Amino acid sequence: MDVSAYMSAPAVSVTATTTIGEAARCMDLHGVGCVVVTDGEVLRGIVTDRDIAVRAVAGGFDRDAPVGAVMTTPAVTVGAAEDVHAAYRTFRTSGVRRLPVLDGQRVVGMLTVDDLLMDVFRRVADLLGPVAWSVLEEPPGPRDEIGARAPAGTDGKSPPASRGS
Structure with a gap:
């Protein structure tokens, strides 16, 4: 599957002349960790x-300084049509x-480690789903001589459940 699916x-986005303060507000407004x-x-x-935090604030930049002064360039990118394994x-x-995420030179999206972690979690859930259902249908535990589930408290390890007083 290609990157664009994730x-x-x-x-x-912002321009290089956007102030550091405006960029921070933009991240807050959109709930993102980067622009x-x-x-x-x-x-x-x-x-x-x-x-x-590290380059601007710790570096002594004013909040009115342009983000171009603290941006990472060139940015590491991935192509929209590339396989997610890339x-x-x-x-x-x-x-x-x-x-x-680029389509040619044009920015079309953002891919984060969290996006891929969510994919991994979904895949693990898909794999474990049938296992979980089989456990629910037949929970683990001791069996008697003919393979039937032994009644609670008859496995020799746990006391029988009390039936009230």
Whole structure:
């Protein structure tokens, strides 16, 4: 399956002249951890919440400074039509947590490690679903000599359940 099936779209974008404060407010408003920095539809860089904390605040930049001063450029990217396994490899080899998704030079979305983790969780749930149902239909526990489930308290390990006083 290709990356476009997993990405969030559209990516939240700002220009290089957007202030650091405006970029932070934009991230907060949209509930995202990064914004792409674009010139028209062409990607110029990326600014993450960590860039704002570490490069901007700790670096002594004023909130009115342009994000172009603290953005990461060039941004590590992935193509929209690439197989999702290429994205897994890119995350693993680059160490980044967010990848702008490109269609040619145009930014069409954002793929995060969290997006792929959700996919992994869904796949594990799909694999475990039949196992979970079989356990619910026939819970684990001791059996008697003919293979029937032994009554509670007759396994020799746990006392019989009390029937009230």
